[in-house]
Amino acid sequence: MTTRVISGKTVQVNEEGFLLSPDEWTKEIAVEIAKEEGIAELTPEHWKVIEWCRQNAVNGRSPTLRQITAGTGISTKEMFALFPKGPAKKVAHIAGLGKPEGCV
């Protein structure tokens, strides 16, 4: 467990850089993490997904890809275009939520 400063705010993160507390998240932090994930600019489509995930997180854990596509109406193909390589994990990271996990 470590802390780091993202866009001027000190937050707690895990070893992979995921925020430990969704409450510490800000939009500025999202923009910064998105850049680290290779997304130069967050479009309204990106924000739609990020906001939907934050609203529908259970236990601070991000929804699954299938829940996101069903909930936002954005197709899986589009999700991969918006958040290349592992969109569920990327959205979770950018939205300040826990990454999708198995039980071990």
Add this chain to the structure above:
Amino acid sequence: MKKLLILGAGTAGTMVANRLSHLLDDGWKITLVDRSETHYYQPGFLFIPFGIYGKRDVVKPRRDFIPPGVELILSPIEAIEPERNRVRLAGDGSPLDYDFLVIATGAHIRPDQTPGLTEHEWRRSIHDFYTLEGALALAQHLRAWPGGRLVVNVVDNPIKCPVAPLEFLMLADWFFRERGMRDRVELIYATPLSGAFTKPIASKLLGTMLDEKGIRVVPDFMIERVEPDAKKIISYDEQEVAYDLLVSIPLNMGDEAIARSGMGDALNYVPVDKHTFVSPKYPNVFALGDAAALPASKAGSTAHFAVECFAENFVHYADGLEMPHKFDGHANCFIESGFGKALLIDFNYDVEPLPGRYPLPGVGPFTLLEESEMNHWGKLMFRWMYWHILLKGKPLPLPALMSMAGKHRLN
């Protein structure tokens, strides 16, 4: 007479009927509905492809587990009408009224949800082991399989018994080694998650286990379609994995009757409070076991611990009293690792699997997050416990809520 209606006589539904028939008085009538008369010991399906279990080890008539005084109706369900407190069955029969409803209709594999999976190669070069028929067909196939590239693919999470795909691969490593053909078999695990192990401590302790067994992991693989003639699976971002034998864990979904009733989420699971299982929308409706949309593992052990909490809560709740217990997401499961050994994990909503001993702190006999022969015997013994103790709702000397005793955290 108050009416309790339970939909589904699987692990959760049968346990609820048994526990509550002991706890509720004569003023109650309990009715169970299920579409078929056979109860499956689903954890046993894993062993069938490798010839360890046969059909007779995993099936029994449901009626053997229904307590006296509880009515069992064999029929598919058309729809639940929660506004009218009743359930319509398939056919023209009169609807079943209830005062309280428990939905325990489980989760099922849906190979139809992935293009290419159930076409002409289904049960030929493409198999599953989450159904009895699938496990038996795979056993038949493996007996004569000359070797090649075996790919295990999880379509998406959540799935029932989340560790079963890993167990399948580790048992396959053992199986092919025993048959003297391991050098002719490539084992590959394509998972939509970021790795085979995603929890920090399990990753640290078990991370090298698959490497040592020669099992290759393809992470972040979200399957879009199968090309059954070219024998490859293709992901949404155009990664391809070729196979000679594909063992698929198809998308898991809740029952279609839940969708028809408008009571489910995107995967037909019923949203309920994660501590009490009561529906936020209908205060006389509960969902238990795999049917419930909970951030817990879809596993028999979760259902067992959940039912322990639920049954005592229900007696209070039905009398208008506050529920005394809050379920914590407790689950434990043995993980077969081949060569007569297994691991054991014990965890809940908040605490990830940790090393230590279980159930007696410092003693065991089972080892947590560590391979041992004792764990393997525990897993085999569990089938007897399931049929004779768990389903019948008899007490098991294990606390329903998770305990930290005997566990240690790593730094």
